[in-house]
Amino acid sequence: MGDKNVLVIGGGTAGLSAAVELANLGVHVELIEKSKFLGGHAIGYTCKAIENTCVKCGACMVEEKLQSAVFHPNINVLAASQVQNISQNNRFSANIRQESLVIDPEKCTNCGLCLNRCPMEGAILQGFSKNNHPFYAVNIKKCLYFKDRSCTICRDECPETAIDLDKKASEHTIEADAVLIAIGFQPFNPKDKPYGYGRFNNVVTGLDLERMLKQSGRVKKPSDNKLPQKIAFIQCVGSRDAKLNHLWCSKVCCGSALRMARLIKERQPKTEIAFFYMDVQTFGKDFEPFYREAQKDIRMIRAIPGDIYEMDDRRLKINFVNNSTHETKEEIVDLVVLSVGITPVEDIGTMSRIFKIGPDESGFLRTDHNGVFTAGTVQGPMSIPETIANSGSVAWKIKKYIDGLTIDD
Amino acid sequence: MKKQTLILGNGPCAVAVAENLLTVGSKIIIATKDDVGGFIGYADSEDLQILTETRLVSCQGSVGNFRIEATQNNKSVTIDAGRIIIAEEDQRTSNFSRYGLKASSNVIPLSRMKILLNDTSPEESVLSEIKKVIFLTGIVKESTPVIANEVMESSLLLQKEFNIQTYILTKNLKVAGDGLESLYRETKNAGTIYIKFTDSLPGIYQEEDTIRIEFVDEITSRNFRLTPDMTVVDETIVASPYLTDLTKIFHIEADADGFVQADNVHRYPVLTNRKGIMVTGPSRGILTDDDQRIDAENAALAVTGLAEEEMETKLEKAEIHSEKCIQCLNCYHLCPHHAITLNERVEVEPDACEGCGICTANCLGGAIRIKNLNLQAILHQIKTGDVAQAEQTFTPLLVAFCCSRSAVQARELALCMGHELPLGLKVIQVPCAGAISYDHIFAVLKNGADGIMLLTCHKGNCHSERGNIFAGQVVKLIKGIFSIIGFEKERLSIQTLASNMGTEFSWITNRFEKTIAALGPSRLMKNQWPENQRRPNMKGNTG
Ligand SMILES: Cc1cc2nc3c(=O)[nH]c(=O)nc-3n(C[C@H](O)[C@H](O)[C@H](O)COP(=O)(O)OP(=O)(O)OC[C@H]3O[C@@H](n4cnc5c(N)ncnc54)[C@H](O)[C@@H]3O)c2cc1C
Numbered sequence: 001m002g003d004k005n006v007l008v009i010g011g012g013t014a015g016l017s018a019a020v021e022l023a024n025l026g027v028h029v030e031l032i033e034k035s036k037f038l039g040g041h042a043i044g045y046t047c048k049a050i051e052n053t054c055v056k057c058g059a060c061m062v063e064e065k066l067q068s069a070v071f072h073p074n075i076n077v078l079a080a081s082q083v084q085n086i087s088q089n090n091r092f093s094a095n096i097r098q099e100s101l102v103i104d105p106e107k108c109t110n111c112g113l114c115l116n117r118c119p120m121e122g123a124i125l126q127g128f129s130k131n132n133h134p135f136y137a138v139n140i141k142k143c144l145y146f147k148d149r150s151c152t153i154c155r156d157e158c159p160e161t162a163i164d165l166d167k168k169a170s171e172h173t174i175e176a177d178a179v180l181i182a183i184g185f186q187p188f189n190p191k192d193k194p195y196g197y198g199r200f201n202n203v204v205t206g207l208d209l210e211r212m213l214k215q216s217g218r219v220k221k222p223s224d225n226k227l228p229q230k231i232a233f234i235q236c237v238g239s240r241d242a243k244l245n246h247l248w249c250s251k252v253c254c255g256s257a258l259r260m261a262r263l264i265k266e267r268q269p270k271t272e273i274a275f276f277y278m279d280v281q282t283f284g285k286d287f288e289p290f291y292r293e294a295q296k297d298i299r300m301i302r303a304i305p306g307d308i309y310e311m312d313d314r315r316l317k318i319n320f321v322n323n324s325t326h327e328t329k330e331e332i333v334d335l336v337v338l339s340v341g342i343t344p345v346e347d348i349g350t351m352s353r354i355f356k357i358g359p360d361e362s363g364f365l366r367t368d369h370n371g372v373f374t375a376g377t378v379q380g381p382m383s384i385p386e387t388i389a390n391s392g393s394v395a396w397k398i399k400k401y402i403d404g405l406t407i408d409d
Numbered sequence: 410m411k412k413q414t415l416i417l418g419n420g421p422c423a424v425a426v427a428e429n430l431l432t433v434g435s436k437i438i439i440a441t442k443d444d445v446g447g448f449i450g451y452a453d454s455e456d457l458q459i460l461t462e463t464r465l466v467s468c469q470g471s472v473g474n475f476r477i478e479a480t481q482n483n484k485s486v487t488i489d490a491g492r493i494i495i496a497e498e499d500q501r502t503s504n505f506s507r508y509g510l511k512a513s514s515n516v517i518p519l520s521r522m523k524i525l526l527n528d529t530s531p532e533e534s535v536l537s538e539i540k541k542v543i544f545l546t547g548i549v550k551e552s553t554p555v556i557a558n559e560v561m562e563s564s565l566l567l568q569k570e571f572n573i574q575t576y577i578l579t580k581n582l583k584v585a586g587d588g589l590e591s592l593y594r595e596t597k598n599a600g601t602i603y604i605k606f607t608d609s610l611p612g613i614y615q616e617e618d619t620i621r622i623e624f625v626d627e628i629t630s631r632n633f634r635l636t637p638d639m640t641v642v643d644e645t646i647v648a649s650p651y652l653t654d655l656t657k658i659f660h661i662e663a664d665a666d667g668f669v670q671a672d673n674v675h676r677y678p679v680l681t682n683r684k685g686i687m688v689t690g691p692s693r694g695i696l697t698d699d700d701q702r703i704d705a706e707n708a709a710l711a712v713t714g715l716a717e718e719e720m721e722t723k724l725e726k727a728e729i730h731s732e733k734c735i736q737c738l739n740c741y742h743l744c745p746h747h748a749i750t751l752n753e754r755v756e757v758e759p760d761a762c763e764g765c766g767i768c769t770a771n772c773l774g775g776a777i778r779i780k781n782l783n784l785q786a787i788l789h790q791i792k793t794g795d796v797a798q799a800e801q802t803f804t805p806l807l808v809a810f811c812c813s814r815s816a817v818q819a820r821e822l823a824l825c826m827g828h829e830l831p832l833g834l835k836v837i838q839v840p841c842a843g844a845i846s847y848d849h850i851f852a853v854l855k856n857g858a859d860g861i862m863l864l865t866c867h868k869g870n871c872h873s874e875r876g877n878i879f880a881g882q883v884v885k886l887i888k889g890i891f892s893i894i895g896f897e898k899e900r901l902s903i904q905t906l907a908s909n910m911g912t913e914f915s916w917i918t919n920r921f922e923k924t925i926a927a928l929g930p931s932r933l934m935k936n937q938w939p940e941n942q943r944r945p946n947m948k949g950n951t952g
């Protein structure tokens with residue numbers, strides 16, 4: 001006990017939960033995360049409690065897992081890191097490349113001056129959780145210094161001299177007895193759907209809305225920062241779609257969208273909300289009463305819109321076929337929220353190659369063989385609570401494996 | 410020495426829990442109120458003991474040291490266990506009455522259809538006579554993916570193996586489960602016809618042996634009448650009634666439907682309000698077979714984790730000073746973690762105590778102490794006069810009792826995000842807002858606070874389940890006193906937050922500052938301040 005090492009790839013809900021469970025069993029965990037911040041998609045989600053009552057969206061559980069992971073003595077985190085290659089010879093030996101982290105966590109006090117002073121939009125990234133320290137990161141893809149050395153404002157003005165723009169990337173080797181792939185999902189990119197995402201400012205995704213609510217507590221139209229009077233949610237964007245060969249329900253979007261819709265109704269009661277859907281999925285134990293209340297405030301329309309146009313005043317015209325009258329109808333709104341689904345993440349390709357395991361027919365990755373495991377939404381759609389349960393069960397399997405208690409076939 | 414783990418139940422979930430624990434060499438004892446069930450073929454050994462026909466009667470002790478009394482065929486037995494895992498099976502009720510139907514040879518529940526499909530070969534089955542089958546599911550009340558899966562699988566078999574035309578009548582088809590959307594497509598390709606209702610409902614008529622179902626199809630607007638040879642009615646999955654006994658015996662919280670896990674995200678997946686008692690699968694909710702297996706593994710993990718982990722030492726635990734205890738037993742009744750035991754004396758089980766402080770706030774004898782809730786220490790944090798006052802404007806001293814799990818975290822996030830917080834805000838971290846008593850509130854008022862906030866977790870999100878509700882009651886009562894004595898009620902406020910609500914933390918505290926600034930300094934302060942130190946508009950306050 002205590003001398004076993006597990007490499008966890010991906011620091012989202014799944015990677016963090018599994019890491020904490022393993023660490024609690026006395027296993028040492030090396031957690032590597034591709035992005036600058038831990039927490040994955042869900043760390044940017046808003047609390048959707050209404051009437052002072054928790055609606056069980058699960059967002060705060062991710063915060064809790066993140067906190068346990070970063071303070072756990074058995075977990076070592078490498079952010080901005082990726083596996084270069086891996087070899088297996090009883091144990092695994094992985095070469096990891098860590099991008100330069102520019103801001104020194106020891107010195108940074110999260111004053112936020114760099115973000116305020118940076119002339120380049122998107123070059124200083126802001127985190128979502130106080131448990132990600134530093135709360136800010138330099139995005140070397142946007143930063144002018146990395147482009148042509150033309151700007152050093154943040155370095156010059158940082159009162160703690162925490163910024164080192166010349167900091168080099170580093171290489172690490174990690175030896176491990178087992179590997180967990182927890183690289184999560186890719187939100188469906190709706191730019192090829194006829195909904196104008198990427199072209200019309202006021203068409204956003206469910207993920208954008210989660211973050212907007214978490215950051216500012218309100219929904220505003222991206223075009224002018226004013227409160228929208230009318231919002232439409234469109235469900236199943238990229239899910240349950242035979243044309244895309246996406247033959248799965250993403251499970252989480254009905255819950256996320258309806259909970260956000262009710263939250264908006266509570267905070268901005270004058271907003272009218274229309275909700276386009278195929279079937280409303282059950283979420284949570286209190287679904288029936290929750291849904292009953294939702295139907296009072298939200299206009300439910302059982303249709304999936306054909307397309308969306310932007311009008312001269314930037315309002316959006318949604319065309320759909322009314323089921324009972326067969327007429328083409330239109331709905332004019334200020335903001336459209338596309339409930340984009342969970343799809344296989346790009347790096348499944350890389351992982352398949354590195355570990356020589358193939359994805360399933362939908363493109364997701366599932367394995368628990370020969371010391372390589374997967375957990376969370378890399379396996380397919382899951383909610384946060386499901387991801388946590390799934391990761392616990394995988395942590396248990398890993399523990400059995402490294403203790404030699406698994407009979408592999 | 411690790412004590413054995415008690416597993417309750419005899420179904421697949423209980424077996425999965427047992428299997429997992431046996432693999433890692435844990436000692437287990439299984440108690441089932443019925444026969445061996447899924448444990449058939451298992452023999453008692455050094456690591457395993459099976460007690461059949463055994464019902465629990467009572468449970469004493471706490472994590473690591475439970476002592477359970479049970480009856481086995483009218484004899485009483487005692488079981489000692491370190492942990493307990495509840496894995497009782499659920500039950501089903503048929504939804505005939507919801508559709509105004511009565512069971513008959515051609516109106517059957519879903520489980521019966523599953524048996525018909527499993528038991529016989531196509532040629533000799535009663536199904537061989539049948540041409541048309543209708544499934545009614547989730548029409549009056551919403552269904553679940555577990556039931557939808559069974560309906561679609563049955564319908565697929567009927568279409569494929571028996572060449573029977575099937576219809577599925579439903580409202581919202583529940584496909585939020587692994588593989589269900591492709592199963593739905595498969596049934597459609599195999600010929601199943603789906604009829605979905607949104608605002609309308611079908612008319613269902615049962616006359617002797619015939620069933621007639623009439624409806625307007627919402628897509629084609631045409632009237633339809635179906636007369637199936639067989640109608641299959643869906644079922645509702647409900648908690649085993651034995652669970653009601655278990656919740657009382659173990660003092661654990663149940664959800665609105667009687668499953669033994671409060672609907673609280675901090676308990677997911679398998680925890681209860683009591684340390685060392687876990688709940689899995691069909692005892693905690695409506696779960697698929699896969700999810701039940703996952704639960705079993707999480708329970709095994711929780712047992713092993715708890716056993717290996719040094720019992721948490723960071724937490725400040727409650728201590729009862731028995732010379733002051735007047736045996737009111739408030740602590741015993743209110744402790745959400747059932748950490749108080751009654752022997753000769755009232756005592757706290759340190760291993761079970763989560764340090765929430767709810768007992769201290771409600772102890773009539775003032776006998777219970779938790780170090781970080783000590784009044785002197787709290788008052789020390791809000792020393793009068795701490796708030797720097799500007800010339801003209803009044804900066805109120807705002808004391809916020811913040812729950813360590815939610816509001817304290819939210820404040821840190823607010824600071825990271827760069828939100829401005831009120832200058833005079835003093836945050837006092839408490840383990841749970843339920844630990845705040847009248848004493849705290851009045852002492853803080855007396856010591857200079859112009860306004861007091863209790864910032865708790867949202868309802869249903871409290872780690873101690875009702876700590877926030879207790880806090881709400883305290884606030885309500887004190888506000889009642891305030892209105893009698895003519896003190897501004899607005900000076901006391903309770904609000905809820907989650908750990909990830911940085912922006913909302915700043916809204917709430919800044920709004921409160923505005924309210925209090927408008928009221929001016931608290932009149933309780935007026936005479937306690939030397940003239941030269943009085944705050945700017947204190948003189949204007951007639952109080
Ligand atoms: C719009 C939307 C709303 C949702 N709302 C809710 C909700 O309200 N409630 C709920 O329960 N669930 C919700 N979900 C689901 C929730 O997001 C997931 O359950 C959860 O994020 C899954 O966590 P994960 O760790 O599997 O994946 P992710 O969150 O995707 O995390 C994966 C992590 O792995 C990292 N990574 C990726 N590739 C690599 C690599 N090659 N090397 C290293 N690291 C890598 C990523 O950077 C990321 O940090 C929602 C989903 C969507 C799309």
Ligand code: SF4
Nearest residue numbers: 047049054057058060
């Ligand atoms: S589960 Fe969601 S709604 Fe409930 S407190 Fe946590 S973040 Fe808020």
Ligand code: SF4
Nearest residue numbers: 744762763765766768
């Ligand atoms: S502090 Fe909380 S958990 Fe501990 S004995 Fe008191 S009420 Fe129970």
